[in-house]
Amino acid sequence: MNPAPLSGLYAPSLSLLTDLYQVTMAYGYWRQGLQDREAVFHLYFRKAPFAGGYAVAAGLAYAVDFLQNLRFSDDDLSYLGSLPGAKGVPLFPQEFLEYLRNLKFTCDVDAIAEGTVVFGNEPLVRVQGPLLQAQLVETALLTLVNFQTLVATKAARIREAAGPDTVLEFGLRRAQGPDGGLSASRAAYLGGVDATSNVLAGQRFGIPVKGTHAHSWVMAFEDEPTAFAAYAQAFPDDSVFLVDTYDTLDGVRHAIKVARDMRARGHELGGIRLDSGDLAYLSREARALLNEAGFEKVRIVASNDLEENLITSLKQQGAQIDTWGIGTQLVTAYDQPALGGVYKLAALRKPDDSGWDFTIKLSEQLAKTSIPGILQVRRYETEKGQPRADMLYNVAEPLPAALTLIDPLDATRRRPVRPDAPYRELLAPIFRRGELVHALPSLAESRAHAQREVQSLDPSIRRFLNPHVYPVGLEESLHTFRTNLILEKRPQRPA
Ligand SMILES: Nc1ncnc2c1ncn2[C@@H]1O[C@H](COP(=O)(O)OP(=O)(O)OP(=O)(O)O)[C@@H](O)[C@H]1O
Numbered sequence: 001m002n003p004a005p006l007s008g009l010y011a012p013s014l015s016l017l018t019d020l021y022q023v024t025m026a027y028g029y030w031r032q033g034l035q036d037r038e039a040v041f042h043l044y045f046r047k048a049p050f051a052g053g054y055a056v057a058a059g060l061a062y063a064v065d066f067l068q069n070l071r072f073s074d075d076d077l078s079y080l081g082s083l084p085g086a087k088g089v090p091l092f093p094q095e096f097l098e099y100l101r102n103l104k105f106t107c108d109v110d111a112i113a114e115g116t117v118v119f120g121n122e123p124l125v126r127v128q129g130p131l132l133q134a135q136l137v138e139t140a141l142l143t144l145v146n147f148q149t150l151v152a153t154k155a156a157r158i159r160e161a162a163g164p165d166t167v168l169e170f171g172l173r174r175a176q177g178p179d180g181g182l183s184a185s186r187a188a189y190l191g192g193v194d195a196t197s198n199v200l201a202g203q204r205f206g207i208p209v210k211g212t213h214a215h216s217w218v219m220a221f222e223d224e225p226t227a228f229a230a231y232a233q234a235f236p237d238d239s240v241f242l243v244d245t246y247d248t249l250d251g252v253r254h255a256i257k258v259a260r261d262m263r264a265r266g267h268e269l270g271g272i273r274l275d276s277g278d279l280a281y282l283s284r285e286a287r288a289l290l291n292e293a294g295f296e297k298v299r300i301v302a303s304n305d306l307e308e309n310l311i312t313s314l315k316q317q318g319a320q321i322d323t324w325g326i327g328t329q330l331v332t333a334y335d336q337p338a339l340g341g342v343y344k345l346a347a348l349r350k351p352d353d354s355g356w357d358f359t360i361k362l363s364e365q366l367a368k369t370s371i372p373g374i375l376q377v378r379r380y381e382t383e384k385g386q387p388r389a390d391m392l393y394n395v396a397e398p399l400p401a402a403l404t405l406i407d408p409l410d411a412t413r414r415r416p417v418r419p420d421a422p423y424r425e426l427l428a429p430i431f432r433r434g435e436l437v438h439a440l441p442s443l444a445e446s447r448a449h450a451q452r453e454v455q456s457l458d459p460s461i462r463r464f465l466n467p468h469v470y471p472v473g474l475e476e477s478l479h480t481f482r483t484n485l486i487l488e489k490r491p492q493r494p495a
């Protein structure tokens with residue numbers, strides 16, 4: 001089941017979830033009669049986030065929901081019609097608004113499945129269709145895919161650090177507003193956390209919901225043992241006590257006392273939570289106290305501004321923590337709050353329909369120069385399914401028999417492709433002529449896919465510190481074409 005992830009969160013129609021310039025360009029194209037010229041855009045980021053070696057694609061289900069519902073309502077049109085230009089005349093004439101009223105999304109969309117590991121320069125989404133439409137959806141696609149890919153990647157890193165431990169996402173209170181919280185909970189689950197404290201995300205996406213209690217629960221009673229006992233009365237088999245309100249190790253002793261009473265009544269304490277102090281030391285001490293008292297199975301949850309590097313360090317210090325509660329750092333992607341995904345025009349059908357004009361955006365930096373063509377990503381893998389290298393190629397041109405990958409940033413770095421190397425193509429058809437042609441996987445399936453994908457990467461690419469750079473190359477004829485196009489477009493100024 002795939003509930004429409006955006007429904008009810010915002011205005012009845014989300015078609016204005018865009019930058020004004022998409023609408024002004026749409027009007028301009030319409031005036032020029034260019035609205036139906038066939039165009040191809042790619043959505044991609046340039047560099048994996050968090051100085052990491054990979055990203056986990058996410059947000060496609062939101063993008064599909066958005067595109068399926070792309071229609072301008074009467075309210076949308078009257079709002080656009082109310083916008084004044086500088087001289088007080090309406091920015092958009094009525095005839096254009098009538099055009100928008102009848103507009104239906106008719107593009108082809110190909111995309112990389114959520115949960116797939118992806119690298120810089122690889123199109124996560126490719127939109128091909130009438131120029132006006134393909135341009136119009138830029139901003140929404142970027143906002144939907146950039147943030148979730150960022151958070152799913154952060155979650156995958158936290159999962160990597162936590163190993164087999166349980167990871168709970170606790171971020172809603174610190175998230176960037178309601179959808180910052182909701183879509184972060186979704187992306188965090190996709191990227192590998194086990195459960196969320198966010199009840200709306202549980203209801204909407206079927207994510208398991210879990211939690212403990214706050215300090216205020218303890219503060220609302222005369223003392224800590226009374227508070228724990230009261231919580232155990234309410235949840236005799238589902239209690240995790242927060243033990244650090246006054247003194248952590250005294251708190252553990254109080255939890256043990258109440259756990260004994262629970263056991264006498266046939267119930268078991270689920271866990272304790274540490275939320276301050278030296279988590280390595282306190283968790284070791286807590287584990288020793290619990291084990292001595294015969295509570296080996298009581299879990300130790302830790303929270304307090306945790307992230308992947310702290311988890312790694314705490315494990316190295318011998319922390320006895322088996323459940324990690326992660327809020328702020330995960331849902332706000334604290335160390336890199338935005339993924340710089342972009343959406344670039346890469347091909348335009350020639351006016352006489354005789355083929356394609358491939359387009360390029362130049363930049364002073366080669367890293368920011370776009371890649372022309374109608375791109376597919378081919379992932380070469382070992383027989384065991386470990387990714388070895390990715391090749392970007394232009395599906396509109398024939399592929400040569402002998403393939404060579406060329407590093408887009410350094411043409412001297414080349415790799416010939418073994419003719420029999422197994423591969424898979426990452427971009428799959430999602431929409432054809434505006435019709436959804438792909439059965440989206442459930443969130444749980446995408447999460448399982450993400451875990452397999454990240455696990456399949458070599459540890460040198462997964463490590464946090466100076467990860468190995470995964471090879472992504474341009475197919476040689478694409479590289480040559482791009483180089484020539486750069487030379488053709490760049491002004492050659494005399495020395
Ligand atoms: N053994 C440890 N090694 C490294 N970092 C730790 C360790 N124990 C805790 N931390 C982290 O140190 C940071 C600060 O914790 P600190 O104990 O200084 O303040 P605090 O416990 O948050 O205080 P407060 O009582 O205000 O919550 C947190 O991010 C916490 O997760």
Ligand SMILES: O=P(O)(O)OC[C@H]1O[C@H](OP(=O)(O)OP(=O)(O)O)[C@H](O)[C@@H]1O
Nearest residue numbers: 170275303304305306325326327328329
């Ligand atoms: O630290 P995070 O990763 O964001 O995890 C969520 C935090 O939210 C709760 O704290 P609370 O709102 O009570 O604030 P405080 O513990 O930071 O004082 C909880 O005790 C965690 O510390």
Ligand SMILES: O=C(O)c1cccnc1
Nearest residue numbers: 170197210211212213327
């Ligand atoms: O359930 C918890 O322990 C929890 C939930 C939200 C934020 N911090 C902790």
